[in-house]
Amino acid sequence: MIVVEDVTIRYGAVPAVDGVSLTVERGEIVGIIGPVGSGKTALLECVEGTRSPDSGRVRVGGVDPHADRTHMSVIAGVAPAGVKYPGRASVGDISKLFAGFYPGGIDHLELLERFGLADRLRRSPNRLTPPEKQRFALVMALLGDPQVVFADDLHLDEDGIIAEQLRRCAREGRTILLASHHLAEAEALCDRVGVLVDGGLAALDTPWTIIRDHAGGGTTLADAYLALTGEPAHVH
Numbered sequence: 001m002i003v004v005e006d007v008t009i010r011y012g013a014v015p016a017v018d019g020v021s022l023t024v025e026r027g028e029i030v031g032i033i034g035p036v037g038s039g040k041t042a043l044l045e046c047v048e049g050t051r052s053p054d055s056g057r058v059r060v061g062g063v064d065p066h067a068d069r070t071h072m073s074v075i076a077g078v079a080p081a082g083v084k085y086p087g088r089a090s091v092g093d094i095s096k097l098f099a100g101f102y103p104g105g106i107d108h109l110e111l112l113e114r115f116g117l118a119d120r121l122r123r124s125p126n127r128l129t130p131p132e133k134q135r136f137a138l139v140m141a142l143l144g145d146p147q148v149v150f151a152d153d154l155h156l157d158e159d160g161i162i163a164e165q166l167r168r169c170a171r172e173g174r175t176i177l178l179a180s181h182h183l184a185e186a187e188a189l190c191d192r193v194g195v196l197v198d199g200g201l202a203a204l205d206t207p208w209t210i211i212r213d214h215a216g217g218g219t220t221l222a223d224a225y226l227a228l229t230g231e232p233a234h235v236h
């Protein structure tokens, strides 16, 4: 569903993303982890199509996501991060409004229920708790019944609703590409994990394979991450 071939992204002399290749199969959950500034956002932007790589090739569902924005708007949903919504608009109003853009999409009330937000209908999204904001962002991403879901800087909630719902999305055949600093949750959730270090993929495999190959006797993805990046896990 997602093909990234030898993608390089430059902002200055040093590439932000340097020759990255990866594929994501339909129904797979792939998480990109890596230190601050390692290129996760730049890579996701290229796959979402909001920017094009300086070299290399990206395909999502067979199309160039930067060139074919119309097709991407049909097949992909992006979980928006850090959005400030108009003051008086409520969770119910905004999700209903956006659902109206997607005839044949998923009912907004059903999604709010699935993500544990049914009792937040009248609240401003700006006043939700951080985990609720993340769940609302995923509701917004799913309104159009997308085949592919992108979530940059995904925050996973302790009660597991987000992980449970993303697993459900994958079982429904949706393909999920996320970036996160939450290593324990990414280890539990993702079919495969890519570790970006200075714009290059230092590892791309199932969490247990990365742990086996890189954790140096440790037992967690955080152990492997420390060995690969030289940094302890950083959650902001």
Ligand SMILES: Nc1ncnc2c1ncn2[C@@H]1O[C@H](COP(=O)(O)OP(=O)(O)OP(=O)(O)O)[C@@H](O)[C@H]1O
Binding pocket: 011, 012, 016, 034, 035, 036, 037, 038, 039, 040, 041, 042, 043, 153
């Ligand atoms: N608009 C920009 N102009 C110049 N440099 C940029 C720009 N956006 C990103 N960069 C640089 O590209 C590199 C990769 O940044 P990117 O935001 O992709 O990292 P990240 O892994 O997503 O970080 P974070 O963990 O903070 O989300 C960094 O060195 C960053 O400073």
